[in-house]
Amino acid sequence: MEARPINITNIIAKTNNLYEAVIVAARRARQINDQNKLEYNQLAGSLLPAPDDEFDDRANPDLVKISLEFEKRAKPSQLALNELLTKGISYRTKE
Numbered sequence: 001m002e003a004r005p006i007n008i009t010n011i012i013a014k015t016n017n018l019y020e021a022v023i024v025a026a027r028r029a030r031q032i033n034d035q036n037k038l039e040y041n042q043l044a045g046s047l048l049p050a051p052d053d054e055f056d057d058r059a060n061p062d063l064v065k066i067s068l069e070f071e072k073r074a075k076p077s078q079l080a081l082n083e084l085l086t087k088g089i090s091y092r093t094k095e
Contacts, residue, residue, distance in 0.1 A: 006081055014085055021084060024091045028080035040070055 008018065015021040047063045083089055 004078070006085070010085055011081075014088060020091075020093070024089055025077070025080040025084050028083060028089055029076040032076040032079050036070065036073070036076065040066065 011021050012018055015024075043066050044063055047060055047066070080089075
């Protein structure tokens with residue numbers, strides 16, 4: 001998936017502080033990435049061979065298919081920035 005640039009003025013218009021926006025988007029991207037990892041591990045866990053088949057070098061076509069589907073998804077950082085600009089991610093700061 002290609003990376004699309006986002007105009008900084010759009011981010012500044014939605015938030016008060018650009019640096020806070022970057023941190024909020026990065027944390028949201030980590031959350032999205034963790035969700036993707038969990039989903040992938042759940043799907044792949046059912047397809048992995050038994051532990052005694054450790055030396056089987058053949059690629060599992062179902063596992064390859066799942067991996068390719070996850071690679072086609074939008075990047076977590078891009079999703080987080082889009083969420084920040086469209087929905088507005090709610091966050092709070094420590095006083």
